[in-house]
Amino acid sequence: MKNFPKDFEYVLGLQEASVVAMADGFSQATNKPALVNLHTAAGTGNGMCNIMTAYQNKTPLIITAGQQTREMILCEPYLTNRDETTLPRPWVKWAYQPVRAQDVPAAIMRAYAIALQPQSGPVYVSIPLDDWDRPAHGDAVVRTVSSRYAPDPERISLFAERIRKSKNPALVYGPEIDRSSAWDAGVKFLENTPNVPGLDLPGLDIVSAARGFGCAGVLTRTKKEIKETFGAALSADGPMVIVIPIAHEDRPLVPPVSD
Numbered sequence: 001m002k003n004f005p006k007d008f009e010y011v012l013g014l015q016e017a018s019v020v021a022m023a024d025g026f027s028q029a030t031n032k033p034a035l036v037n038l039h040t041a042a043g044t045g046n047g048m049c050n051i052m053t054a055y056q057n058k059t060p061l062i063i064t065a066g067q068q069t070r071e072m073i074l075c076e077p078y079l080t081n082r083d084e085t086t087l088p089r090p091w092v093k094w095a096y097q098p099v100r101a102q103d104v105p106a107a108i109m110r111a112y113a114i115a116l117q118p119q120s121g122p123v124y125v126s127i128p129l130d131d132w133d134r135p136a137h138g139d140a141v142v143r144t145v146s147s148r149y150a151p152d153p154e155r156i157s158l159f160a161e162r163i164r165k166s167k168n169p170a171l172v173y174g175p176e177i178d179r180s181s182a183w184d185a186g187v188k189f190l191e192n193t194p195n196v197p198g199l200d201l202p203g204l205d206i207v208s209a210a211r212g213f214g215c216a217g218v219l220t221r222t223k224k225e226i227k228e229t230f231g232a233a234l235s236a237d238g239p240m241v242i243v244i245p246i247a248h249e250d251r252p253l254v255p256p257v258s259d
Contacts, residue, residue: 016047023061024054033060033115040066040129041079044087054122055091060115061122062108063088067097069130084126093117097126101134210241217241 004010013019016038023036038044044065054061067073068080076082085095094114098107104127111123210217216233220226220242233240 016043017050020047020050020054020061020063024050024057024059027059027061028057033062033112035062035064038063038065039079040068041081044081044124048088048091051088051122051124052091055093058120059122060120062111062115063092063122063124064108065124065126067126067128070101070128071130073128081126085124088122088124091122092124093121095124095126097128098131101128101131104131104134206241206243215239215241217243219243219245221245 011022013022019036019038023034027034036047038047047063051061051063065081065084066079067084068077073080081087081097084097088095094111096107096111098104104125107125107127111125115121115123207217207219216236216238218229218233218240220229226242226244229242233242
């Protein structure tokens with residue numbers, strides 16, 4: 001992350017699958033390509049479920065993944081991307097690892113151009129760690145793709161259109177509460193977990209956790225409280241977490257074994 005450009009905003013996520021999903025939704029909502037960077041090797045594997053989803057959504061994602069330094073790739077140390085372009089296939093339109101360090105800008109520009117071609121979809125570039133800060137040679141790559149491909153304005157998804165028109169978007173159950181707070185986003189989180197095993201943890205206080213991230217948090221217990229709180233949330237500034245406890249159904253999760 002050293003020498004990161006000042007005109008870029010880097011959004012850090014907790015795990016690669018979540019990050020790809022965030023980029024997918026952001027790209028659909030803005031109708032613009034999104035750049036998502038994954039950790040090397042296992043990180044790409046973690047993100048594969050949502051890379052497949054982005055491919056099915058025809059979302060123009062430019063996915064970059066780390067790779068070991070070139071002098072270490074030969075010995076295949078831990079976190080080396082072996083056959084680096086194989087893993088993301090067949091769920092990307094194009095996968096490539098630059099042969100030379102100076103080819104990195106050209107690879108990213110080509111990835112951008114391919115992502116915008118009909119049908120849109122994610123593309124993947126594996127970049128060795130020591131290639132990021134190598135100088136590029138000339139600006140020919142910029143000229144080659146400056147106007148060849150353009151996004152199709154008619155391919156705006158219904159989902160993106162609804163997000164843009166919504167003044168108070170609602171998101172059901174979202175873990176990225178801290179990011180919504182940092183952006184002062186008008187997102188409303190509903191914590192609704194009926195009959196789910198493994199959540200009966202002692203001392204779990206979702207309201208306090210939400211407030212710890214800088215969000216408003218409200219515990220509701222009755223239909224009246226839910227209605228009033230949700231109405232207040234729609235007109236409130238910034239994100240709000242509404243906690244709705246659901247009683248567990250009085251039945252076992254697994255049928256008992258008979259003697």
